[in-house]
Amino acid sequence: MEFIDLKAQYRAQQDEIDSRIRAVLDHGRFIMGPEVAELEEKLATYTGARHCVTVASGTEALLIALMAAGVRPGDEVITTPFSFVATAEVIVLVGAKPVFVDIEPDTCNIDVSLIEAKITPRTRAIIPVSLYGQMSDMDEINEIAARHNLVVIEDAAQSFGATYRGKRSGNASTIGCTSFFPSKPLGCYGDGGAIFTSDDALAKAMREIRVHGQEKRYYHTRVGVGGRMDTLQCAIVLGKLPRLEWEVERRIALGTMYQDLLASVDGLVPMVVRSDRTSVHGQFTVRADAGLRDTFLQRLSEAKIPYAIHYPTPIDQQPAYREFASPEGCAASTAAAGAVFSLPMSPDLSEADLDKVIRALKGN
Numbered sequence: 001m002e003f004i005d006l007k008a009q010y011r012a013q014q015d016e017i018d019s020r021i022r023a024v025l026d027h028g029r030f031i032m033g034p035e036v037a038e039l040e041e042k043l044a045t046y047t048g049a050r051h052c053v054t055v056a057s058g059t060e061a062l063l064i065a066l067m068a069a070g071v072r073p074g075d076e077v078i079t080t081p082f083s084f085v086a087t088a089e090v091i092v093l094v095g096a097k098p099v100f101v102d103i104e105p106d107t108c109n110i111d112v113s114l115i116e117a118k119i120t121p122r123t124r125a126i127i128p129v130s131l132y133g134q135m136s137d138m139d140e141i142n143e144i145a146a147r148h149n150l151v152v153i154e155d156a157a158q159s160f161g162a163t164y165r166g167k168r169s170g171n172a173s174t175i176g177c178t179s180f181f182p183s184k185p186l187g188c189y190g191d192g193g194a195i196f197t198s199d200d201a202l203a204k205a206m207r208e209i210r211v212h213g214q215e216k217r218y219y220h221t222r223v224g225v226g227g228r229m230d231t232l233q234c235a236i237v238l239g240k241l242p243r244l245e246w247e248v249e250r251r252i253a254l255g256t257m258y259q260d261l262l263a264s265v266d267g268l269v270p271m272v273v274r275s276d277r278t279s280v281h282g283q284f285t286v287r288a289d290a291g292l293r294d295t296f297l298q299r300l301s302e303a304k305i306p307y308a309i310h311y312p313t314p315i316d317q318q319p320a321y322r323e324f325a326s327p328e329g330c331a332a333s334t335a336a337a338g339a340v341f342s343l344p345m346s347p348d349l350s351e352a353d354l355d356k357v358i359r360a361l362k363g364n
């Protein structure tokens with residue numbers, strides 16, 4: 001069993017992907033070829049956002065979003081410490097200060113009730129992370145942001161395809177950023193990402209920042225980056241789109257099966273998925289009772305079942321980010337880092353695979 005089975009996924013759509021790749025090799029427009037605009041149009045339609053801007057990675061998506069939103073040195077950006085490091089990294093890269101707000105223990109997403117106390121006159125944006133494939137309380141976050149004139153940037157790197165109160169991930173706030181890193185719910189075969197917005201001015205700014213801030217060729221109206229997604233990677237994502245809806249539904253179904261099966265495993269609870277949203281289980285993550293994680297991991301190792309820990313150290317405790325930790329700390333995030341682990345998850349897992357994982361967790 002693979003932790004994420006990309007080979008089975010490729011075999012299932014090999015003809016489509018191969019012919020998409022060959023088409024790019026034939027026309028030879030490797031940068032900003034026709035597949036780039038085609039993918040942007042299809043992804044915008046899928047999410048419901050007016051604009052999609054493809055970029056070099058999920059990290060670049062977040063960076064360009066912050067630059068387009070005008071976040072500058074001295075500003076503060078509220079986010080969660082329980083995420084992949086890129087979420088906070090981009091805040092520091094634009095010279096702003098990450099302000100960490102603790103998480104809810106049952107979903108590991110940002111705890112909305114703690115946000116308002118952290119807003120200061122310098123706060124410019126909030127970056128909620130749709131961790132493990134489930135969106136945060138976006139309506140409440142958007143309301144807080146509206147009251148304080150802040151931009152909300154959803155880090156949707158793990159949640160492409162998920163919904164919240166009928167809205168697709170990426171289209172539930174001013175800006176949404178996703179990643180096409182191979183292991184994400186919608187992946188390419190290298191690095192790639194996309195930004196979504198329905199704000200015309202922001203979309204124009206993002207398109208310019210993506211290509212060195214140029215408004216037209218060799219005319220630079222703002223400081224940008226080299227942040228394009230190449231044509232081949234866009235073609236690969238296009239080759240995967242026909243199966244996307246099936247994969248999203250399959251991920252949701254596998255998540256429910258896992259949850260039901262885990263009810264029979266003592267000392268382990270899966271993440272809670274709230275009733276007004278879906279999770280695409282970018283990772284299928286569970287939480288072990290105090291002191292039991294090592295026992296479960298040992299059992300998985302013995303049964304040769306791969307696992308991962310997302311994430312073993314919260315960002316506010318990483319050496320490069322400790323200076324941004326709040327004096328009171330983030331207790332729920334710290335506790336989660338010591339208790340969670342992720343089980344194999346990808347749309348091509350079988351029911352028999354799930355049974356094998358559950359048997360291993362039970363130690364028999």
Ligand SMILES: *Cc1c(COP(=O)(O)O)cnc(C)c1O
Pocket residue numbers: 057058059060083084086087129155157158179180181191192193
């Ligand atoms: C993967 C990930 C990113 C970064 O995406 P890349 O494409 O690897 O740059 C950012 N945030 C979260 C939550 C992620 O999981």
